[in-house]
Amino acid sequence: MKRTTIKDIAQQLGVNPSTVSRALKDHPDIGLALRNQIKQLAHELHYRPNHMAVYLRQRGSRLIGLIIPEVTMFFYPSVIKGIQDVLHEQGYNLVMLPSNESLEREIDNIRICSENDVAGILLALSRYSQNSSHLEVLHDIGAPVVMFDKILEDLPYDAVVLEDFKSAVVAVKHLVKTGCRRIAGIFGNPHMRITQLRLDGFRHALAEAGLECPEDFIQFSDNAYEAEKSARMLMTSPNPPDGIFAMTDEIIIGALPSIANSGKKVPDECSVICISDGFLPYCLHPQVTFLHHDGYQVGQLAAQQLFKLIESGDYTNGQYQGKKLMLEAQLIELATTRRKHD
Secondary structure, three states, rough: OOOHHHHHHHHHHHHHHHHHHHOOOOOOOOOHHHHHHHHHHHHOOOOOOOOOHHHHHHHHHHHHHHOOOOOOOOOHHHHHHHHHHHHHHHHHHEEEEEOOOOHHHHHHHHHHHOOOOEEEEEEEEOOOOOOOHOOOHHHHHOEEEEEEEEOOOOOOOOOEEEEEEHHHHHHHHHHHOOOOOEEEEEEOOOOOOHHHHHHHHHHHHHHHHHOOOOHHHHOOOHHHHHHHHHHHHHOOOOOOOOEEEEEEEHHHHHHHHHHHHOOOOOOOOOOOEEEEEEOOHHOOOOEEEEEOOOOHHHHHHHHHHHHHHHHHHHOOOOOOOOOEEEEEEEEEOOOOOOOOOO
């Protein structure tokens, strides 16, 4: 006789398998009436949880799945190194699955993790992951999940993220402190959580300083090429900014040449600051003042938290809501901001 599975119950009731899984664990997100209906059907079908499958996954697999939006020269190489160093110490191997900023590829990568019985998943979302509907299948895989960098709020998974709002506030306050009064910002994709938080922090700091922010002083760029165009437009405007905040390494590498070639002296006539993994600013000319967002540290902490979950099994508790670790960025003053108010 075929063993009844969570998918069998879900199919009969027309709900998602993750809904069944959570209902059977009395998760508060599932309404009482639906919980009772699911439990009743499970009883009628003689459903029994497959504890052995979970045990074998925890004890047998030595693979960790890493799903990231893309592989570029910015940030993620440092993250991967941090992860690999922790995995090596624990005797695990890494399966790296880039999503290439594709929601469909991200979904496929989650499926690959499931089919390969990974012991855990480290996940940074693509820019097109606007809601969590495609992530519900993670409940059924039976492996712990730690998200990092690009995440969605209100998911029951651990996360390691930068204090994005606060980092933007610190960056703008530094520009204000050093004499900037017309401050522009170049941001990433406007739909991403990190963009929204950094933009909110940017606007908050300007408002707190009593400074206006014209709409054309806020630019969005998906890549370095678009950032170059945004910076050129800002610097050739009738009343150009005297300070620019660049949200990421990819944006600053595109924007800085346009700023430096605009005829304005950096930092005397236009100061520049960015959020960076910490390597690129030293390679640029002039060297760029930055808020240090340490990718290696992110990778290490995410991997360490994953192993804590594997060892403790806390994630198997239906009430587990995950823990979020917030990292503060450190201000590193280099050549593109003034040292004091002029």
